[in-house]
Amino acid sequence: DVKVTQSSRYLVKRTGEKVFLECVQDMDHENMFWYRQDPGLGLRLIYFSYDVKMKEKGDIPEGYSVSREKKERFSLILESASTNQTSMYLCASTGPTGAGQETQYFGPGTRLLVL
């Protein structure tokens, strides 16, 4: 079974703090993704990575950065947290295209509250 883990389930931070969210997958997947999910807006892609040290912006990258130093780990960084970044953050990973390997498997999510 694919396992995607996230470093925290719940996090409370103050405005202006630097926040690190970590995601680890154990299936040797090339592709990893960070989403945020807000009521009525669905899942929105922040950043994704298709290889170590490679990253691409998603639909809403502003205020975020990412790091992928190892294949299994993909970190999301909020450089200076703001209240509008209060959200559920979901990490996902997937293998290469073909025979369902592109299925995205999600971590349990991190619910972040910025005060």
Added chain:
Amino acid sequence: QKEVEQNSGPLSVPEGAIASLNCTYSDRGSQSFFWYRQYSGKSPELIMFIYSNGDKEDGRFTAQLNKASQYVSLLIRDSQPSDSATYLCAALSNFGNEKLTFGTGTRLTIIP
């Protein structure tokens, strides 16, 4: 802008009946389609994926794809209260980077 549209619901279905969830997509280049189930406060979990026109069955679930009409559906037979959740439809458009476009989800409630 590539879009995946779902009726947000809520959709209420009596226990034991068939629940029908629908999804349309705008990008004709979309190749693969996925249905995820998400319980409140939890992360999405995959139910089914489908590539080819027609029906694909897995237990009580049937996914249907019509590429000409750009339409995907999920049927849940013999609905159970445990099926109450939000169902997300997603489309894969660009082979090579595995980016999914998600709909906003349909909230399904099964009434005992």
